[in-house]
Amino acid sequence: MTPLEALSALLLLAGAGFYLAGTVGLLRFPDVYARLHALTKADNLGLGLIALGLALQAENLAAGLKILLVWPLVLVASAAVSFAIARRAHELGIAPAGAASPVQPAGGVDQRGGP
């Protein structure tokens, strides 16, 4: 195994770990908003690592760049979809789970939500 292949394998494993974390978060987090955190952040980092790991194994520069290009495109789509889902959930009046009623504002911030 060359050092490049080893690095590639390491990145792929780390990426798979973040996908697993995203899925565990999706199952364990309490409501739609918290689950969006798990999906948009953990899965996107996982995808970035997997794209990087695969790009290292690409046969030529263009093929490698093509794999890397997947990442920013999915990031844009994922961020926009996450906003759409969160906004619709808020419009439907879904309150975030576990939002303590009188929370202390951190850094002069108004707080909303909760019962």
Added chain:
Amino acid sequence: MHARPDRSPLPRFSLSATLWRGGAFALIWWILAEGRADSWGIGAVTVALATTASLRLAPPGQGRVSFPGLLGFAAFFLVQSAWGGAQVAARAFRSRMDLAPALVDLPVTLPAGMARILLLNTLNLMPGTVSVELRGNRLCLHVLDHRLPVAEEVRQTEAHIARMLRVAA
């Protein structure tokens, strides 16, 4: 199309914008075709269509992107999104999930349009924040832990976007 009273309906032609965007689309085509030369027939047509659409939908002349600003934003974004992924992964695996979710209302200082849309989407990929609603100058965020300095993070993100797009923050 929306009528803009302060701008003529037909965007002014800008050679430099056309060349820059055409070049960028050609590069993307080259990547997608994995460098094969025999696909440039379709490629040329596609690049021309994409450039035309881009010039129509986002007319040039709204201020060039600052290149050092773009690099700064990209570096900030990469570090923050890696941190965001690691943070949420750690919370997902912890046996007692230590979440303190809340909806937070913050003022937005970036001008309406491109800059704000970029802010909303960037915050979705940053640690601890998901954009929920933008109404007027108020941004509503869902945060996983309101004890973290969310307002500070949003201000930093706004500053990076302002520097990149050369707008006031």
